[in-house]
Amino acid sequence: MSLINYASREINCKIVxxxxxxxxxxxxxxxxxxxVAPSSKGKLISLATETERxxxxxxxxxxxxxxxxxxTRFHLYTVPGQVYYxxxxxxxxxxxxxxxxxxxSQLDRMxxxxxxxxxxxxxxxxxxxxxxxxxxxxxxxxxxxPNAAPIADLDGALNPGWTVDDPARQKLTPDPYRAGEHxxxxxxxxxxxxVPTFEAVAVKGDGVFDTLKAVSKLVLKTLx
Amino acid sequence: MTSTRATSWSFREExxxxxxxxxxxxxxxxxxxxxxxxxxxxxxxxxxxxxxxxDPTAFASLTAxxxxxxxxxxxxxxxxEFGTLFHQGEKESLYLxxxxxxxxxxxxxDNRTTLGLVKLRMRGxxxxxxxxxxxxxxxxxxxxxxxxxxxxxxxxxxxxxxxxG
Numbered sequence: 001m002s003l004i005n006y007a008s009r010e011i012n013c014k015i016v017x018x019x020x021x022x023x024x025x026x027x028x029x030x031x032x033x034x035x036v037a038p039s040s041k042g043k044l045i046s047l048a049t050e051t052e053r054x055x056x057x058x059x060x061x062x063x064x065x066x067x068x069x070x071x072t073r074f075h076l077y078t079v080p081g082q083v084y085y086x087x088x089x090x091x092x093x094x095x096x097x098x099x100x101x102x103x104x105s106q107l108d109r110m111x112x113x114x115x116x117x118x119x120x121x122x123x124x125x126x127x128x129x130x131x132x133x134x135x136x137x138x139x140x141x142x143x144x145x146p147n148a149a150p151i152a153d154l155d156g157a158l159n160p161g162w163t164v165d166d167p168a169r170q171k172l173t174p175d176p177y178r179a180g181e182h183x184x185x186x187x188x189x190x191x192x193x194x195v196p197t198f199e200a201v202a203v204k205g206d207g208v209f210d211t212l213k214a215v216s217k218l219v220l221k222t223l224x
Numbered sequence: 225m226t227s228t229r230a231t232s233w234s235f236r237e238e239x240x241x242x243x244x245x246x247x248x249x250x251x252x253x254x255x256x257x258x259x260x261x262x263x264x265x266x267x268x269x270x271x272x273x274x275x276x277x278x279d280p281t282a283f284a285s286l287t288a289x290x291x292x293x294x295x296x297x298x299x300x301x302x303x304x305e306f307g308t309l310f311h312q313g314e315k316e317s318l319y320l321x322x323x324x325x326x327x328x329x330x331x332x333x334d335n336r337t338t339l340g341l342v343k344l345r346m347r348g349x350x351x352x353x354x355x356x357x358x359x360x361x362x363x364x365x366x367x368x369x370x371x372x373x374x375x376x377x378x379x380x381x382x383x384x385x386x387x388x389g
Contacts, residue, residue, distance in 0.1 A: 003233060003267045004371065007240030011371070012267045040386055042281045047289075056289060059266075061281045064382045068375045072382075075266060075285065091292040095265025209387040216383050224376035 002097050002223060010071045013219045014095055015212075018120050019102035020112035021053070021081030024141040024202040028102060029060050029078055031208045036062060054080040056088045074216055081116065090123040098135035098219040099124075100211055102202075103158055105140050105148035110157060117158055132162050135218030138197045139211045144204070151199065161192035169193070177214065235269060239360050243353065247272040250349040254342050256333035257316075261353075262287045263327050276332065291320060291328050308346070310339065319343065321350050324357040 002013045017025040026046070033044045042061035049055050057077050064072040079089040101120060103113045124131045140154050164170055164184060170191040173184035177196050184193045196214050200207025247259040251273045258273035260280075266288035268280050276283070291309065298306045311318040319331045319342050329350060333342055 003235065003263060003265070003269075005235040005267075005269060007235055007237045007270070014265055014267075036386065043279050045282050045285065056293070059282070059285045061285075062386070064379060064386060067378045067382060068372055070371065070375070072379055073281075075281075077285075087296050088293065091289065091296065094288075094292065095263070095267075213383055213387045216387075217380055220376050220379045220383070223371050224373070 002219070004070070004223075008071075009066075009069055010073065011223065012073050012075055013097045013216075013223075014075045014077065015098045015100065015215055015219065016092055016096045017076065017078040017100045017102055018089075018093075018116065019081055020104055020109060020116040021083070023081055023102045023104040023109070023113075023116075024139075024200070025078040025081060025102045026054055026058050027202040028100070028139070028141075028200075028208050028211070029058050029076055031202060031205045032062065032076065032212060033060055035205065035209075039063070040065070053082065054078055055085070056080065057092050074219075076212075083115070083119075086119065086123070089119070090126065093123055093127055093129070096124075096127075096129065096134070097222065098215040099131065099137075100215050101136070101138045101158070102200075103138060103140050103154060105142045105154060106145055107147050107149045110149060110153075113154075113158055132193075135215055135222065136195045137211060137215045137218070138195055139200045139202075139207060140197060141200045141202050141207075143199045143206075144201045151197075155194070155197065159194045159197060161187075161194035164191040164193045177210070233361065235360070239356070240270060242356055243270055244272050246349055246352045246356070250331075250345055254331075254333070254345045255337040256331050256342055257336075258332040260284075260287075260330040260332070261323070261327055262330060264288055264292065264325075269327065273332075287320065287328055287330055291322070308343075312339075319346060321346055323350060323353045324361065326361060327353070327357055329353060 002011060004011050017028055019025055033041060040063045045059040047056035057079060060076045062074045062076060077092050079092045121131055138159055142148060172182055175181040175183045198207045198211040200211060202208055251259055258276055260271050261269040262284040263269060266285035268284040294306050294309055307322050309320040316332060316334050321329045323329055331342055
């Protein structure tokens, strides 16, 4: 839940990077930290184990500057991907405004992706949040690896879409990020909506800012 | 009940003035250095007293995480919560207390005062702040627009500049 602080003229929004272990969530944040101008970023905090696996979270504040009198800031968090850190993973979702699911494209990580996605839905719902109604994007990371699954397979497994019940929203809606495709469409007489997806090679920075920009814009729209 | 969108909550200048008043009284009565309010999502709300010489944004996110982790520890023990936490350092110490389950009061103090006095005065401050914040949260969703109409467009332009258009 974004906080609008009229006293200090600040707006803070929280974006959480979620996904299976070793999928590249921390790498996304490290790339953002490396590339964003020093005046626009705060300290990158990592609560990690000795082997650099995320134990609790990574945190990076990114400053958008002062907009219409409000200092606007995005707080980027990652969660630990390893299954047994679920307690801390769930805590980080508290007050979330937008979610990026970082999937590992490798074929042998498909099960880990599915498990993490199910876990995301479960943890969001335990906080009382409906993931299908909040700003949410998926990043298919590690697209450069030889064993990367085809996008269609990843979409089928991780982004099959959910039913759109609201008649006002049952209309063909183009996907602004994938030419010729649609976010809302009719399949076998049922209207379904899927979320925007981005291909990435986070270690090289490919797709990192496209993903962050998309989820940030979706979050901003909820403020308007 | 699930939320249908990311709800935002607002913190107005008149809220800030009342809350600052409570915290200033508390600091005067205890000789503690600084009082800070952080929300449970890790965002800094108010700082009163000596300006802290650390990164407030990082401090706020770690405070929220600290409190949340301890909440879970409490539940493992069968306690509904740990309402307060104390971290003792050689020179500086921190005392943290829950306010209305949504906000955390953090008091930074050194050897100019004692833990006993901070604890004693904290109870009253927590009660007053709980009343103020409960009223503030009750106002949520009153239909007032969060930001002015041009905000989203301007913010998107800034995003394009910062992350590449």
